[in-house]
Amino acid sequence: MVDDEPDQRHILRRILGGAGHEVVEAGHGAAALQDVHLSTPDLVVTDMMMPVMGGAELIRRLRARPATERIPILAVTGDPQLAAGADAILPKPYQRAHLLTVANALLTQKADRV
Numbered sequence: 283m284v285d286d287e288p289d290q291r292h293i294l295r296r297i298l299g300g301a302g303h304e305v306v307e308a309g310h311g312a313a314a315l316q317d318v319h320l321s322t323p324d325l326v327v328t329d330m331m332m333p334v335m336g337g338a339e340l341i342r343r344l345r346a347r348p349a350t351e352r353i354p355i356l357a358v359t360g361d362p363q364l365a366a367g368a369d370a371i372l373p374k375p376y377q378r379a380h381l382l383t384v385a386n387a388l389l390t391q392k393a394d395r396v
Contacts, residue, residue: 283307284314284328284340285358294327294358297378298385311335315343318350325388328368330359341367354388 283294286309295305306323308314312335314326326344330337337357344350345367357365358381360374369391370384 284309284311284326284332284337286310286329286332290329294381297381298327301382301386303385309334311337311340311343314340318344318353322350323353324392325354325356325385327356327358327385330357330361330364336364338364338366341365352392354392356384356388 283291283298283305285291285294291307291309295307299305306317306321308317310332311328314328315335318326328337328340337359341355341357344353344355355368356370356372357368358372358374358376359365362371362373365371369388372381372384
């Protein structure tokens, strides 16, 4: 999960963690890239507007590397046009149930591809 807002990370951690998902947090795209190199996640949930490296650049870099190009990406954003390359877009504000439905669908699709 990548978001520069600690409150948003807290909310996402409670929702996803409460549903049984292991959650690793990053405050911007550059930190997320470092984390991804250490351990490949099953899903990336990212905000789009962040300092240091935004979601669009994070998505571009993940898609450019063979080791990370197939990781499902869920972009959570108020401006869906910023989320090119994401597998799904969840507009802000979002409902808890909708977030879980989309995240679980992406994880199921990934499992079906393996």
